Amino acid sequence: MSDLSFDIAHLLAGGLVLISLLMLYQDRLTALINVFAAQAVTLSLSVAWQAYVQQAPHLYVTAVIALAFKALAIPVALHRIIKRLGIHREIDQVVGVGPTMLAGIGLVALALVVMLGVTSEADRLAREDLAFALSVVLLGLLMMITRRNAVGLVVGFMSLENGLVLAAAGAKGMPLVVEISVAFSVLVAFIVIGVFLFRIRERFETVDVAALDRFRGGQG
Amino acid sequence: MTPLQILLAGAGALLGLAPAVVALGRSPGARALTYGGALTLCGLTGAVALLSLLGLASPTGDAVLPLGLPWVGARFHLDALSAAFLVVVNLGGAVASFYALGYGRHETEPQRVQPFYLAFLAGMNLVVLAADAFSFLIAWEVMSLASWALVVARHREAGNVRAGYVYLLMASFGALSLLLAFGLLAGPQGAYAFDAMRAHRAAGAVAALVLALAILGAGSKAGLVPLHVWLPLAHPAAPSHVSALMSGVMTKVAVYAFIRIVFDLAGPPDWWWSLPVLVLGGATTVMGVLQALMQQDLKRVLAFSTVENVGVVFIGLGLALAFRAAQLPAAAALSMTAALFHVFNHAAFKSLLFFGAGAVQEATGERDIERLGGLIQRMPQTALAFLGGSLAISALPPLNGFVSEWLTFQAILMSPRLEAWALKLLVPAVGALMALSAALAAACFVRVFGIVFLGRPRSAAAGGARETDLFCRTALLALAGICLVVGVLPGFVIDALAPAAEAAVGGRLPAQVSQPWLSIVPIAESRSSYNGILVLAFIAGSAGMCAAAIHQFASRQTRRGPAWDCGAPDPSPATQYTAASFAQPIRRVFATTLLAAREDVDMPQPGELRASRFQATIGDPIWRTLYAPIAWSVDLAAERLNRLQFLTIRLYLSLVFFALIGLLLVLALWT
Numbered sequence: 099m100s101d102l103s104f105d106i107a108h109l110l111a112g113g114l115v116l117i118s119l120l121m122l123y124q125d126r127l128t129a130l131i132n133v134f135a136a137q138a139v140t141l142s143l144s145v146a147w148q149a150y151v152q153q154a155p156h157l158y159v160t161a162v163i164a165l166a167f168k169a170l171a172i173p174v175a176l177h178r179i180i181k182r183l184g185i186h187r188e189i190d191q192v193v194g195v196g197p198t199m200l201a202g203i204g205l206v207a208l209a210l211v212v213m214l215g216v217t218s219e220a221d222r223l224a225r226e227d228l229a230f231a232l233s234v235v236l237l238g239l240l241m242m243i244t245r246r247n248a249v250g251l252v253v254g255f256m257s258l259e260n261g262l263v264l265a266a267a268g269a270k271g272m273p274l275v276v277e278i279s280v281a282f283s284v285l286v287a288f289i290v291i292g293v294f295l296f297r298i299r300e301r302f303e304t305v306d307v308a309a310l311d312r313f314r315g316g317q318g
Numbered sequence: 319m320t321p322l323q324i325l326l327a328g329a330g331a332l333l334g335l336a337p338a339v340v341a342l343g344r345s346p347g348a349r350a351l352t353y354g355g356a357l358t359l360c361g362l363t364g365a366v367a368l369l370s371l372l373g374l375a376s377p378t379g380d381a382v383l384p385l386g387l388p389w390v391g392a393r394f395h396l397d398a399l400s401a402a403f404l405v406v407v408n409l410g411g412a413v414a415s416f417y418a419l420g421y422g423r424h425e426t427e428p429q430r431v432q433p434f435y436l437a438f439l440a441g442m443n444l445v446v447l448a449a450d451a452f453s454f455l456i457a458w459e460v461m462s463l464a465s466w467a468l469v470v471a472r473h474r475e476a477g478n479v480r481a482g483y484v485y486l487l488m489a490s491f492g493a494l495s496l497l498l499a500f501g502l503l504a505g506p507q508g509a510y511a512f513d514a515m516r517a518h519r520a521a522g523a524v525a526a527l528v529l530a531l532a533i534l535g536a537g538s539k540a541g542l543v544p545l546h547v548w549l550p551l552a553h554p555a556a557p558s559h560v561s562a563l564m565s566g567v568m569t570k571v572a573v574y575a576f577i578r579i580v581f582d583l584a585g586p587p588d589w590w591w592s593l594p595v596l597v598l599g600g601a602t603t604v605m606g607v608l609q610a611l612m613q614q615d616l617k618r619v620l621a622f623s624t625v626e627n628v629g630v631v632f633i634g635l636g637l638a639l640a641f642r643a644a645q646l647p648a649a650a651a652l653s654m655t656a657a658l659f660h661v662f663n664h665a666a667f668k669s670l671l672f673f674g675a676g677a678v679q680e681a682t683g684e685r686d687i688e689r690l691g692g693l694i695q696r697m698p699q700t701a702l703a704f705l706g707g708s709l710a711i712s713a714l715p716p717l718n719g720f721v722s723e724w725l726t727f728q729a730i731l732m733s734p735r736l737e738a739w740a741l742k743l744l745v746p747a748v749g750a751l752m753a754l755s756a757a758l759a760a761a762c763f764v765r766v767f768g769i770v771f772l773g774r775p776r777s778a779a780a781g782g783a784r785e786t787d788l789f790c791r792t793a794l795l796a797l798a799g800i801c802l803v804v805g806v807l808p809g810f811v812i813d814a815l816a817p818a819a820e821a822a823v824g825g826r827l828p829a830q831v832s833q834p835w836l837s838i839v840p841i842a843e844s845r846s847s848y849n850g851i852l853v854l855a856f857i858a859g860s861a862g863m864c865a866a867a868i869h870q871f872a873s874r875q876t877r878r879g880p881a882w883d884c885g886a887p888d889p890s891p892a893t894q895y896t897a898a899s900f901a902q903p904i905r906r907v908f909a910t911t912l913l914a915a916r917e918d919v920d921m922p923q924p925g926e927l928r929a930s931r932f933q934a935t936i937g938d939p940i941w942r943t944l945y946a947p948i949a950w951s952v953d954l955a956a957e958r959l960n961r962l963q964f965l966t967i968r969l970y971l972s973l974v975f976f977a978l979i980g981l982l983l984v985l986a987l988w989t
Contacts, residue, residue, distance in 0.1 A: 192968070208979070211986045236978075243972045251967075 103151045104223055110144035111230035114264060115206060118237035121257060122202050123195055127185060127249055131176045134253050138168035141260045145267040151223075157267055164263060168256065168284075180249055193244045202237055209233040227268030234261030259284045321370045322379030322396040325404065325447060328363035332356065332440035336433040344429050349422045352432040356439055357415035363443065364408030371401040371814055386452045390510045395449030398817035399582070402658055403446045403574040406665045410567035411439045413793050417673050418559040420789025424680050430471040431557055438464035438563065442571050451500035451510040455493065458575070462489040462539075465568060468560045469552045481551035488538050488548040495535030496575065499528050503583050512583060519585035529591055532579040533598065539572035541625045542632060543602040544940045549625060550609070554617035554685070558676025561617060565624040566669040570661045573631055580639070581654075581822040589643040589738045595636030596741075600748040602629030603755035605940075608908055611762045611901050612915070612936045616675045616685045619766055620668065623711065626755055627664040630726060631657050633748055637729045638823050640741050647825025649732040652840050654819040655812055655827055656725035662811065663718040663804065667710040670797035674704035677786035677794070678770065682779040687897045689777040690770045696783040701771045703794035708767045710801040712760035716854040717805040721838070723756060724848060725812075728840050761904065769897045776891045806850035809838050898934060905934065914939050 117137040124130040142164040149157030193201075213229035220228075238258025242251050319327070335355045342348035369375040378397050385392040418435075425431055441461030448454035466489065470482035502524055503515045520528055538545035549569075553561045580587070606625030613619045634657025641650035677700045678693060679685050694701040710717035713724075730752070733745035775781035785791070804811055809830035820826040830838045837849040909915035914937030921930045965973075 205979075208982055208986060212982050215986065236982075239971070239975045239978070243968055243975050246968075251971075 103147075107144070107147055107151065107223055108226055110140060110147055111227055111264060111268075113140045114144060114260065115230050115233045115237070118234050118241075118257060118261075119199065119202050119206075121253070122198050122237065122241055122244070125195065126187065127180050127247065128177070128187075130250065130253055131173045131180075134257060135169050135173040137257060137260055138164055138173075141263060142169060144264060148267045160263065160267060164260075168260070172256065176249060176253070185247065185249070192246050198240070198244050202240060205236040205240060206233045209236055224268050228265055231261045231265035231268065234258070234264060237261075256284055320379045321366050321375045322381050322394060322447070324366045325363050325396065325443065326381060326383075326394055328359045328366075329440045329443040329447070332359050332436050332443070335359075336436040336440075339432045339436060340429070344427075348432055349425075349428055350419070352436060353415045353418045353422055356436060357412055357419070360408040360411035360415060360439065364405055364412055367401045367404035367408060368814075370396060371398060371405060371817065373817070377401065377817065380449070386450070386456070387510065390450050390452055392453045393449040393511055393513075394444075394447045394453070395512065396447065397821050399574070399577065399821045400446045402815055402818035403570060403661075404443065406570050406662055407439075407442045407446060407567050410563055410665050410669050411442075413669060413797060414559040414563050414673075416796075417562075417676075417790055417793035420787040421557075421559055421673075421676055421680065423787075425557060427471065431468060431560070434464045434467040434471070435560065438468060438560070438568075442563075442567060445571050446574055449512045451497075451504060451512075451515075454575075455497060455500070458496065459493060461568065461571065462493065465552075465556070465560070465564055468556045468564075470555070471557065471560075472555065475555070477551070478555040481548070481555040485548040485552040488545065492535045492538035492545075495531045495538070496579075499531035499535060499579055502528050502531070503579070512578075515583045516585075521585070525584055525588075528584045529580060529594070532576055532584070533594060536572045536576035536579070537598065537632075540569045540576070540628045540632075541572075541602070541606075542598050542628060543605045543625065544944055546602070546606070546625045546628075547938075547941060547945060550613075550618050550621040553621040553624065554615060558617070558672050558679065561620075561676070562669040562672035565621060565672060566665040569624060569628055570665055573628070573635070573657075573661055576632075576635065577822055580635075581642075587639045587643045589640060589736075589741065591643065592636045592640035593740065593744065595632055595639060596744055596748050599629045599632035599634075599636055600751040602626065602632065604629075604751050604758075605912065607755045607758040607762060608904070608912055611758060611765065611904055612909060612913065614686050614688055614897060616678065616687050616690075616766065616770065617672065618685075619687070619762065620671050620675060623671075623759065623762065624664070624668055626759060627660065627668065627711070629755070630723065630752060631660050631664070633657075633752055634660060634726050634729065636748075637726070637733075637745065640736055640738075640745070641729075641732070642823045642825075644736050644738075646732070646735060647823065648827070648841070649729060649735065650823040651816075651819045651825035651827050652725065652732070653729040654823045655815050655840075656722055656729055658815045658818055659725060659808070659811060660719075660722035662815075663710065663722045663801070666797055666800050666804070667707045667717075667719060670703060670707035670794060670801065671711065673790060673794050673797070674700055674707065677790050678783075681783040681786060682777075684777065684779050687766065687769045690775070690780045691773045691777075691891060691894065692771070692775040692780060693783055694771040696781075697771075697785045699791045700786055700794060703791075703798040704771065705767060706798035706801055708763035710805065712763045713756050714760070715805070715848075716802070716850045716857065718801045718808070719805070721805055721808040721848065721850070723752075725840060726752065728846055731846075732841070758904065758908075765897055765900045768895075769900070773894045774891045776894070806854050807836060808848075808850060809833065809836050812838060812840075902934075905936075909936065912939070913937060914942075 114137060117133060117140055121130060121133045121137065124133055142161045145157055145164060146161040149155060149161060209232040210229045213232050214225060217225045217228060235258050238254050238256075238261060241254035241257060245251055245254060332355075335351065339348050339352050342351060366375060370377045379395070381394045383392040383394070422428060422431075437460060441457050441459075441464055444457035445454060445461055448457050466482055466486050469485055470478055473479050473482070500510065500515075503520055504510050505515075505518060505520075507514075509515060509518070519525075533542070534545065538548075541549040549565075553564050556564060580591070603626050606622050606627075606629055610619045610622035610626065613622060634653050637653035638650045638657065641647075641653055675685070677697065678690065681693075681697060681700075682690060684690055706717070710719040713719040727749065730745055730749035733742060733749075736742055736745070775783075812827060812830045816826045816829075827840055833839050833847075835849055836851055837847045839847040905913075905915045906917075916935050916937070918933045918935070919930070920933070922928050
């Protein structure tokens, strides 16, 4: 593999991590969804580049799926949802931006240490790819626990899933079936959670998950 | 078909009948199908097992069915040991089914009993036939769960649900112990077939652990003290024919599991293996019979008496372990034969006694012996059979219970030949415990028979009792007949059990049937011998002569004398001797320390008009010291962990997140 192709793969995967960190920083839902769309575009570029480098045409399908569903369909739908719910201007953070960012940086470092330590025999590209993918997964999880709003949870979950697709694309010979099933499972989860949001809205006049906790007798 | 195939087909047919019975539901046809089918199948399989035990059919066989774990399959094996236990299981099953043909008519919700009854019988058969750990445990669980369902069949009666709960907990615990024992025996290669376990023996600490787990697993099912707590709750809760099977047969299947694991699979024993078995056996006999003496519930008395008899069996097994480790095959064979003989005997007379208790309960609606009495006039045949069972369980000659306990004592008397000093001292002590428990058992059954069947009725229900139906009476008298015949002619049984004992300990007793006058001579003529025919003839002769002499010489003249209370009794039945008063001396002597028995007298002050009160209470130190702390800590842990059920969504996600981070940190720091 030439240095150039490695550098480009590195750049795109690194970009994915960078955008994940950007997502942590967003405290408004509209901006958050836009950044998520940008991450999905980066993911699709990254997967397409992997398809080109590995000469695996089926990965182009994955790239197209990522672009169509995650970069277009889901963000558009989420924008509509938050407009209909009237929460597009709400500020949604539990932990402050500063600590969250510090934690995110720590997670990226942890992911790199773990992955580079474990995969010392794998080839260079796959190592970097897996390290970045784990970072994205961890950042997605971090976002899920620092958001109060259910839409934030959904976006965090899908960002996590972007990391999985990145890892799948980086590993040579991963069959397409898996990617499609993963993508569809995310889509299904999105639909389910979407329906769930509207149910919450009907009952509690809010999509704040704290309302659920109060309903169950917790302190929120 | 080979015998093993017939036996497997019989067990399979029992299982297959269950859905048919479910389909028939509550109709009387379902009862006839259940118990008639079970009677036929148990009779058939029992006969086949008996033939192969006697060597008339091929005594061994192997079968592998394509079920279960793919690399093991479901293996089944027939040898003399399993044949002996199959005879016990199917004799018990057949008689219980016959009894239930009549008794089952009283069942209010038969659809809760019949399918599980069939599955229970099939499970017990399959446990005894299984030859790999997987099929063994599956069959064991079928047996446990089916019997649990039978225990809670009458779940609306007070206490039965709790009995079922305690039973389920103990059964799970026992199954877990057996699972771990098999896991240790299988070794790292996962060789779950019994053949493979025999091929590479466990040794040292692993063997000790296997022994401990086998005691816990089989002992909890058999009712060894202190694992017996479920037994007196669960056995009385089930319908009486099921109680008979659980007490008479299922505990024996547990004994089989112990023999199979410890004698067969775990390999040649060390001398100290016998220590825990002997100590637990001795403690079990005494605690069981003492508890039995204190109880008022008829079926509970019988259940505790089962605990006692299991102790006797385990004493025999412990002696067999000790003698086998000391390379004394004849003594080991004697102990093992005594244990197996007692297994058979207890199955016979305990089934008989439970059937009798069931007949009494159906006739009077009472299980509290303080509210019974005088039943010998109203149920003479039941009373006769129950008397036979009581004599047998009290180990009186010429009945069968005497022979097996006598053989056990003969084995105990061989203990000076042992080399280990610990055993030289322990075995006589265990023998003393067993002698004490035999005497207490006799007291216990004098109390039961005397209060239930003699005297005057203590309640209206007992006064209006009617003799039970023909099926029940036939089953009762048949078992009483077995007790008598086996007691008079024990040599045949000992010879039939010889191959089973040989399979377990590698030695065999000399053939008994060829002894002159059908005596039994377990070791040598000079040491001891017993002739049942002679004893029977002596008892019959002396009793007959006494009766004749009284009839001949006693005066029929009417005599007049001053009235005293025994001549003109107070008509109230409360003036009779009661079960509690009969047990009082023993309660004061033994139970004050062992069972924390207390007597409280509340005497009114002079001038007060209220009645004085006397209250006797029985505690259960084992429950208080062993089980209550466990239950308390489980409750505490459950209460603490319960908070995890009420966290927010974000906290749950955080838990996952931090667990993941923690694991990754470990990975990062480790490498």
